[in-house]
Amino acid sequence: MASQAHVETLALREQFDTEAQQKDASTLGMWIFLITEIMFFGGMFLAYTVYRGAFPMVFAVASSSLALILGAVNTVVLLCSSFTMVLAVRAAQLGQQRAIILFLILTLLLGGVFLGVKAYEWKDKFEEHHIPGPTFHLEGVATDQQGHAQLFFSLYFAMTGLHALHMVIGVGILTFLIFQTRKGRYTADYMTPVDVAGLYWHFVDIIWIFLFPLLYLIDRHMK
Amino acid sequence: MxxxxxxxxxxxxxxxxxxxxxxxxxxxxxxxxxxxxxxxxxxxxxxxxxxxxxxxxxxxxSTKLTKLVVLGGLLWLGILLTLTMSDILTRGALGVPGR
Amino acid sequence: MITAAVQEREHYLNASYGIKSWLLTKDHKRIGLLYLATITLFFFLGGAFATLIRIELLTPQGGLVSSETYNKLFTMHGVAMVFFFLIPSIPASLGNFFLPMMIGARDLAFPRINLLSWYLLVIGGLFSLFAMLAGGVDTGWTFYTPYSTTYSNTWVIATALGIFVAGFSSILTGLNFIVTVHTMRAPGMTWFRLPLFVWANYATALIQVLGTPVLAVTIVLLFCERVFHIGIFDPVLGGDPVLFQHLFWFYSHPAVYIMVLPAMGVVSELISTFSRKPIFGYRIVACSSLAIAVLGFLVWGHHLFVSTQSVYAGMVFSFLSYFVAIPSAIKVFNWTATLYKGSISYATPMLYAFGFIGLFTIGGLTGLFVACLGIDVHVTDTYFVVAHFHYIMVGGTIMAYMGGLHYWWPKMTGRMYPEAWAKLSALVIFLGFNLTFFPQFILGYLGMPRRYHVYPEEFQILHVLSTAGASVLAVGYAIPMMYFIWSLRYGKLAPANPWGATGLEWQTASPPPAHNFEETPVVTHEAYDYSTVIGEVIEVG
Missing domain, CATH: 1.10.287 (Helix Hairpins)
Incomplete structure (x- = not known):
C-alpha cells in the first residue's frame, strides 16, 4: 500500500471491530494453516511408513549411510533457533524492541546454519552417488535391492528438501519481521505477526524433530 | 489481549x-x-x-478451539495412515482366488 | 429515469471504477464476481470438450478423432470441470459473496488472502490452459502412475502444476471461511442461528483444509518422479503405484463433498425460502453437513476395489461408504419434510431445488450400488459409474449452483432475471440432463466401458440418445448465459428482498453497499424465522 506518513502501531484492519477479534482471527488462521502443513507432510510420512515397512533391512543400511553427527548437530541448531524464537516472541509480548531484533537475528542466523549444514550433507550425497537416478549406488546393498535403497533416498530428498524449503520461507519471514520491528511496528499491544511467525517456525522445528529419528536413526546398532 | x-x-x-x-x-x-x-x-x-x-x-x-484444531489435524493424519496401512498390511491376507 | 435513480445510491459496484479497482479489490463481493467470471469460462471450456466427446460417440467406429485425441478430450474435460469449475464453483463465487453477508460481517477475515486465492486459481488455470492449447494431456483427470510419471508424452507437468496452484487457492478459501465463521459473526449470530448455507460452506472448508494438502504433496511427488526421476511410486524400484491412488483419493473422494456440500447448503436456503418454513430439523441438517465432511474422509478406498487393494481393506471401505448415506438421506428427508404444509411457490430457484433433490437422490442411491464391493467389481470403469457421478456433480452441484445463481442474482446485480425464460431453461436443463445421463446407466450396466471411443454397434442407440440429451443440455445452459447478461442492463430493478427471505443478506440493499450493511446487524431470531420478514413478497412468474 501507499507509504504512510505516520507509523501505524495499532494496525486494526477495517473488517474487524476489535483488536482482540483481529488477533483471534490471525492466530486461528495460522493454526489452520499449520494443520494443512501436517497433512502436506503427512502424505510423505505415509509413503515413508509404507516403504520402511516393505524394505526394513535396506532402509536400515541406507539410513546408516547418513551422517549421524551432522544430523544430530542440525537438530540441536534448530532447537536453539526455536529457543531464540520463543524469546523473541516473549520480548515482543513485553514490548522490548531491541530484544526482539536481537533474538530474531539470532534465530535467522541459526536457521542459516541449519540450511548450510543441510546443503553440505546434500553435496556429500551427490559425491557418494546417493542421488536417485541411473548412477545411483549404495554400498552394502545387493544389486536387486538398489531400487529399494533409491526409494529411501527419494524420500530423504523429498522430505528434507521440502523441510528446507519451509526453512527458507521462514528465513524470509524473519527478515521481514526484523525490518518491520526496526520501523517500530510492534508493541506489547500489537505483536501478532511476531507471534504467528513463531508458531510457523516452531512447527517447522517439529517436522524436523520427526524427520531426524525417522531418517537418521533406523537401527543404527546394526552397523 | x-x-x-x-x-x-x-x-x-x-x-x-x-x-x-x-x-x-x-x-x-x-x-x-x-x-x-x-x-x-x-x-x-x-x-x-x-x-x-x-x-x-x-x-x-491457548483456547479450546486451538487445541481442537491441533487434535483434529493429528486425528486426520491418523486417518490417512491407518486406513492406508489397513490395505498395505493385509494384501493377500484373505485367501481370495485371483489375488 | 429508473437507472439514474439506482446510480445515485452508492453500492459495491459503483463505489470505484476502472480495471484496477477490480483486479486489486479486497471486497469479497467483487472477488466473488471475479470467481464467477473465471469459473464460467472454465465451465464452457469443459463443456466444449464434453461436446466433442458426445459428438465422437454418436458413431461406434470412432471416426471423428483418433484414440489419442479422445484420451485428451476426456482428460481435459475432467480437469477443467473438476478442478477449475466444480471445486471453486459454489464456495468461491456464491460463498465468497454471501457467507460474510449471511453472518453479518463486513468482509472475510483475510480479504487480501481472498484476493490472492483468486489469483492462484487464475494462475493455475493458465497453466492448465497452456497445457490444453499446447497439445493437451491424456492421463485422465486422475493422473494414475506409472502412466503419468513414465509413459505419457503429453503435458502432464503443466497440468499437474496448474492443479497444484489451484489447490492452494482452494485451501486459502477454506482457511478464510473457517476463520471468518469462527471470529466474524455479528452480535447474536450464534452457531445454531447460522443459515444452513454457512454451515455447509464451513463443513466444505474443513475438507478443503484437511484434504487438499494431501493432493498437493501427491502432485509434488509425481512432479519429482516425472522430472527428476526420483521414484516414489515407480514399481521398477519396488515402489507401489497403488500408494499414489491412496494419496490421490484421500483428497479426491472428499473433493466430491467439496463439490456437493455447498450445493446442499444452497438447496436448504431455497427450500426454506420458497416454502416459507424453517428447515425441518434445522440442527440435525446443520450437523449432517459436518458428518458428511468427516465420513467423507473414511471411504476413499472404494475407488480402489479393483486396483489390487487388499480384499480386507476393500471390505472395510465398502462398509464405511454406506455410512455417508445416512447424513445425505437426513438432508433429503428433511427437505421433503420442510415442504409439508409449506406455502410453496414455484419460482425458478425452487425448480432447480426440486431438480436437485430428485437427481441427487438418484445419484446417491446409485452411489450405494457402486459402494458395494461385489457390484462395483462388475461396474468399475463402466458408464454406470460415469452416470452415477454426473448425477451427483451435474444433477446435484450444477442444479444447485444454477438455483443459487438465480436466487441471489437480484442481490448481486440489483436486477431481476426474466422469470419465464428462466423457468423454460430450468425445464430444458432438467430434461436434457436426464436424457444425457440416464441412458448411460443402462450402457454401463450392459458393459460399455468408460474412456473408449470405439464400441460395439448394439450400444449406438443409447449413445445417440445421450448425445441428443447433451445437445438439449447445451441449449439449456446457453439460455441463462444470455438472459443473465441481458438482465444486467434491461432486467427489472430488484428490491432489497424480492423473495421475502430471512437471511441477513436480504436485509441490506440490492446491490449491497461496499461494506454490506449500513450498520452492523444484531441478530435476535433463529434462522428461517418468517415472522420477522416484513413487507410484501413480490409476485414472480
Missing part, C-alpha cells in the same frame, strides 16, 4: 529438556532394542513435539 508471559527460566528448562532428549535419542539408536527402537525413537520425538507445542507454541495457554 494480555497473554500469559512465561518466564525465561521456563523456556530455558524446556530447551534443556529438548537438548537432553536429542542426545538420548541419538544414543539409544546405537543400542540394540530390537523392534522397540522404533517405538523409543518415536516416543522421544512425540515428547519433544509436546514440549515445543505446549510451551514454545503456548498451547497450554
Amino acid at each position: 494480555s497473554a500469559h508471559i512465561d518466564s525465561v527460566k521456563t523456556y530455558a528448562l524446556v530447551f534443556a529438556g529438548l537438548i537432553f532428549l536429542t542426545v538420548a535419542t541419538t544414543y539409544v539408536a546405537t543400542v540394540d532394542l530390537g523392534p522397540f527402537s522404533v517405538v523409543v525413537a518415536l516416543g522421544i520425538a512425540v515428547c519433544k513435539m509436546l514440549l515445543v507445542a505446549l510451551f514454545f507454541m503456548h498451547i497450554r495457554h
Whole structure:
C-alpha cells in the first residue's frame, strides 16, 4: 500500500471491530494453516511408513549411510533457533524492541546454519552417488535391492528438501519481521505477526524433530 | 489481549529438556532394542513435539478451539495412515482366488 | 429515469471504477464476481470438450478423432470441470459473496488472502490452459502412475502444476471461511442461528483444509518422479503405484463433498425460502453437513476395489461408504419434510431445488450400488459409474449452483432475471440432463466401458440418445448465459428482498453497499424465522 506518513502501531484492519477479534482471527488462521502443513507432510510420512515397512533391512543400511553427527548437530541448531524464537516472541509480548531484533537475528542466523549444514550433507550425497537416478549406488546393498535403497533416498530428498524449503520461507519471514520491528511496528499491544511467525517456525522445528529419528536413526546398532 | 508471559527460566528448562532428549535419542539408536527402537525413537520425538507445542507454541495457554484444531489435524493424519496401512498390511491376507 | 435513480445510491459496484479497482479489490463481493467470471469460462471450456466427446460417440467406429485425441478430450474435460469449475464453483463465487453477508460481517477475515486465492486459481488455470492449447494431456483427470510419471508424452507437468496452484487457492478459501465463521459473526449470530448455507460452506472448508494438502504433496511427488526421476511410486524400484491412488483419493473422494456440500447448503436456503418454513430439523441438517465432511474422509478406498487393494481393506471401505448415506438421506428427508404444509411457490430457484433433490437422490442411491464391493467389481470403469457421478456433480452441484445463481442474482446485480425464460431453461436443463445421463446407466450396466471411443454397434442407440440429451443440455445452459447478461442492463430493478427471505443478506440493499450493511446487524431470531420478514413478497412468474 501507499507509504504512510505516520507509523501505524495499532494496525486494526477495517473488517474487524476489535483488536482482540483481529488477533483471534490471525492466530486461528495460522493454526489452520499449520494443520494443512501436517497433512502436506503427512502424505510423505505415509509413503515413508509404507516403504520402511516393505524394505526394513535396506532402509536400515541406507539410513546408516547418513551422517549421524551432522544430523544430530542440525537438530540441536534448530532447537536453539526455536529457543531464540520463543524469546523473541516473549520480548515482543513485553514490548522490548531491541530484544526482539536481537533474538530474531539470532534465530535467522541459526536457521542459516541449519540450511548450510543441510546443503553440505546434500553435496556429500551427490559425491557418494546417493542421488536417485541411473548412477545411483549404495554400498552394502545387493544389486536387486538398489531400487529399494533409491526409494529411501527419494524420500530423504523429498522430505528434507521440502523441510528446507519451509526453512527458507521462514528465513524470509524473519527478515521481514526484523525490518518491520526496526520501523517500530510492534508493541506489547500489537505483536501478532511476531507471534504467528513463531508458531510457523516452531512447527517447522517439529517436522524436523520427526524427520531426524525417522531418517537418521533406523537401527543404527546394526552397523 | 494480555497473554500469559512465561518466564525465561521456563523456556530455558524446556530447551534443556529438548537438548537432553536429542542426545538420548541419538544414543539409544546405537543400542540394540530390537523392534522397540522404533517405538523409543518415536516416543522421544512425540515428547519433544509436546514440549515445543505446549510451551514454545503456548498451547497450554491457548483456547479450546486451538487445541481442537491441533487434535483434529493429528486425528486426520491418523486417518490417512491407518486406513492406508489397513490395505498395505493385509494384501493377500484373505485367501481370495485371483489375488 | 429508473437507472439514474439506482446510480445515485452508492453500492459495491459503483463505489470505484476502472480495471484496477477490480483486479486489486479486497471486497469479497467483487472477488466473488471475479470467481464467477473465471469459473464460467472454465465451465464452457469443459463443456466444449464434453461436446466433442458426445459428438465422437454418436458413431461406434470412432471416426471423428483418433484414440489419442479422445484420451485428451476426456482428460481435459475432467480437469477443467473438476478442478477449475466444480471445486471453486459454489464456495468461491456464491460463498465468497454471501457467507460474510449471511453472518453479518463486513468482509472475510483475510480479504487480501481472498484476493490472492483468486489469483492462484487464475494462475493455475493458465497453466492448465497452456497445457490444453499446447497439445493437451491424456492421463485422465486422475493422473494414475506409472502412466503419468513414465509413459505419457503429453503435458502432464503443466497440468499437474496448474492443479497444484489451484489447490492452494482452494485451501486459502477454506482457511478464510473457517476463520471468518469462527471470529466474524455479528452480535447474536450464534452457531445454531447460522443459515444452513454457512454451515455447509464451513463443513466444505474443513475438507478443503484437511484434504487438499494431501493432493498437493501427491502432485509434488509425481512432479519429482516425472522430472527428476526420483521414484516414489515407480514399481521398477519396488515402489507401489497403488500408494499414489491412496494419496490421490484421500483428497479426491472428499473433493466430491467439496463439490456437493455447498450445493446442499444452497438447496436448504431455497427450500426454506420458497416454502416459507424453517428447515425441518434445522440442527440435525446443520450437523449432517459436518458428518458428511468427516465420513467423507473414511471411504476413499472404494475407488480402489479393483486396483489390487487388499480384499480386507476393500471390505472395510465398502462398509464405511454406506455410512455417508445416512447424513445425505437426513438432508433429503428433511427437505421433503420442510415442504409439508409449506406455502410453496414455484419460482425458478425452487425448480432447480426440486431438480436437485430428485437427481441427487438418484445419484446417491446409485452411489450405494457402486459402494458395494461385489457390484462395483462388475461396474468399475463402466458408464454406470460415469452416470452415477454426473448425477451427483451435474444433477446435484450444477442444479444447485444454477438455483443459487438465480436466487441471489437480484442481490448481486440489483436486477431481476426474466422469470419465464428462466423457468423454460430450468425445464430444458432438467430434461436434457436426464436424457444425457440416464441412458448411460443402462450402457454401463450392459458393459460399455468408460474412456473408449470405439464400441460395439448394439450400444449406438443409447449413445445417440445421450448425445441428443447433451445437445438439449447445451441449449439449456446457453439460455441463462444470455438472459443473465441481458438482465444486467434491461432486467427489472430488484428490491432489497424480492423473495421475502430471512437471511441477513436480504436485509441490506440490492446491490449491497461496499461494506454490506449500513450498520452492523444484531441478530435476535433463529434462522428461517418468517415472522420477522416484513413487507410484501413480490409476485414472480
